[in-house]
Amino acid sequence: MLHDAIAAISTAPGRAAVALVRVSGRDAPAVAGRVLTPFRPAELRHVRRARARHPDSGEVLDDVLYVAYGDGASYTGEALVEIWCHGGLLAPAEVLAALYAAGARPAEPGEFTRRAVLHGKLDLLQAEAIGDLVDATAPAQRRAALHQLDRGTSVRIAALRDRVLAVEALVSYDIDFPEEDDGPVRPERVAGALADTVAAVDALLATAAEGARLRTGALCVIAGRPNAGKSSLFNALLGEDRAIVTDLPGTTRDAIEVPAVFGGFPFRLVDTAGLRDGGDRIERLGIEVSRRFLTAADLVLYCADAGAGMEPAEHAFLASLEVPVLVVRTKGDRAQPSPAGESGLVVSAHTGSGIARVREHLAALAFQGLTSGGSAAPVLSRERHRAALTHARRELETFGEARAAGLDAAVAATHLRAAVTALESVIGLVTPADVLARVFATFCVGK
Numbered sequence: 001m002l003h004d005a006i007a008a009i010s011t012a013p014g015r016a017a018v019a020l021v022r023v024s025g026r027d028a029p030a031v032a033g034r035v036l037t038p039f040r041p042a043e044l045r046h047v048r049r050a051r052a053r054h055p056d057s058g059e060v061l062d063d064v065l066y067v068a069y070g071d072g073a074s075y076t077g078e079a080l081v082e083i084w085c086h087g088g089l090l091a092p093a094e095v096l097a098a099l100y101a102a103g104a105r106p107a108e109p110g111e112f113t114r115r116a117v118l119h120g121k122l123d124l125l126q127a128e129a130i131g132d133l134v135d136a137t138a139p140a141q142r143r144a145a146l147h148q149l150d151r152g153t154s155v156r157i158a159a160l161r162d163r164v165l166a167v168e169a170l171v172s173y174d175i176d177f178p179e180e181d182d183g184p185v186r187p188e189r190v191a192g193a194l195a196d197t198v199a200a201v202d203a204l205l206a207t208a209a210e211g212a213r214l215r216t217g218a219l220c221v222i223a224g225r226p227n228a229g230k231s232s233l234f235n236a237l238l239g240e241d242r243a244i245v246t247d248l249p250g251t252t253r254d255a256i257e258v259p260a261v262f263g264g265f266p267f268r269l270v271d272t273a274g275l276r277d278g279g280d281r282i283e284r285l286g287i288e289v290s291r292r293f294l295t296a297a298d299l300v301l302y303c304a305d306a307g308a309g310m311e312p313a314e315h316a317f318l319a320s321l322e323v324p325v326l327v328v329r330t331k332g333d334r335a336q337p338s339p340a341g342e343s344g345l346v347v348s349a350h351t352g353s354g355i356a357r358v359r360e361h362l363a364a365l366a367f368q369g370l371t372s373g374g375s376a377a378p379v380l381s382r383e384r385h386r387a388a389l390t391h392a393r394r395e396l397e398t399f400g401e402a403r404a405a406g407l408d409a410a411v412a413a414t415h416l417r418a419a420v421t422a423l424e425s426v427i428g429l430v431t432p433a434d435v436l437a438r439v440f441a442t443f444c445v446g447k
């Protein structure tokens with residue numbers, strides 16, 4: 001258990017009925033005892049009422065509730081006291097200042113969770129999941145974070161590590177008896193187990209792109225010719241008037257990006273300037289911005305007026321895109337049945353018809369793996385995970401090549417060790433301090 005007591009306000013600042021102030025560390029009960037009267041540190045996990053006083057002046061600061069936790073049975077894994085005081089700006093700040101005066105020091109961002117990891121209460125993936133849960137804005141993000149918090153991802157990575165350990169066991173005979181020509185384990189068996197392991201790594205890596213999208217929101221760019229009804233559709237999808245709409249082609253000059261949730265999934269929806277040649281200087285700059293967004297897009301929502309046929313240039317543009325595209329035919333309320341051969345979902349921003357279906361289609365397009373059945377499938381959610389698995393895969397391949405080239409088994413097996421270490425670093429079983437620092441850098445104080 002770490003000695004120094006750390007303290008922080010764990011709830012968001014501002015006007016509120018209550019706020020939570022936490023103090024953790026071996027000295028936490030002693031620190032809390034200098035502030036709370038009465039204080040019964042031996043009564044663990046009981047809610048008690050007390051007065052919070054400044055330890056120097058003795059002035060009463062607030063009427064509070066507190067709970068004391070013993071080490072091993074708290075969030076941080078060490079002695080912890082939670083103090084529920086009144087909310088707002090003053091009461092929590094004064095209680096916190098009293099805890100500082102009583103010997104606690106300010107907690108760094110994420111330090112409570114970091115201590116939980118150090119004390120084995122959480123692994124690194126679970127700690128990241130807590131950060132994701134706090135940041136979640138869409139139900140699908142919450143589902144994925146809770147799954148990771150339940151060790152869903154940890155179990156998958158640990159299973160991968162076990163597979164590598166099994167390959168290691170297979171080659172151990174060759175290491176112990178290198179002079180034997182034909183050991184009990186045939187090389188093909190090792191090669192087969194290795195190939196299966198690489199395939200399992202690939203299966204997990206295949207979820208990385210979707211996992212990243214789930215954390216950051218899928219970038220959905222609305223594109224189309226000027227006046228196609230892009231901004232109207234943008235507003236209809238968001239349910240509020242964010243972008244200016246006029247009957248003049250070239251109204252939208254700049255890209256507008258707004259976070260949104262469709263079908264429970266997170267999106268960043270972008271309205272852009274209509275694509276055409278010509279226009280004035282500002283419009284041409286706007287079209288440049290549109291093109292930049294299009295190269296970064298996860299998917300494109302293409303608008304074409306339902307009342308008109310699509311031009312060859314539009315078909316060429318659609319064919320040039322490398323990301324999923326949803327084509328919608330706009331202004332469906334005033335259009336005749338669409339010209340033969342023209343496809344696309346018919347919508348009307350004015351009547352709202354088809355808008356719900358657009359949202360559903362976007363969710364299915366951007367989050368195919370999660371919407372088609374396996375809704376709780378564990379996904380790699382961060383670049384850190386992807387990089388470590390890619391590293392592990394490279395080591396496995398190098399091992400295979402080394403064995404095929406007849407390299408000494410003991411030497412080749414060092415690559416299996418390296419693969420195991422890379423996988424363990426994802427879960428946080430062996431995690432260098434700089435990795436920990438990077439993971440917790442994004443946490444808020446009090447978490």
Ligand SMILES: Nc1nc2c(ncn2[C@@H]2O[C@H](COP(=O)(O)OP(=O)(O)OP(=O)(O)O)[C@@H](O)[C@H]2O)c(=O)[nH]1
Nearest residue numbers: 226227228229230231232247250251252274349350
């Ligand atoms: N009847 C009808 N008119 C629509 C609909 N959607 C858009 N419009 C009209 O089409 C015109 C252009 O709409 P915008 O949403 O500004 O089109 P845009 O594609 O953003 O145009 P630019 O920003 O100039 O590229 C406006 O006069 C809208 O009122 C619709 O669903 N039904």
Ligand SMILES: [Mg+2]
Nearest residue numbers: 230231251252
């Ligand atoms: Mg517009």
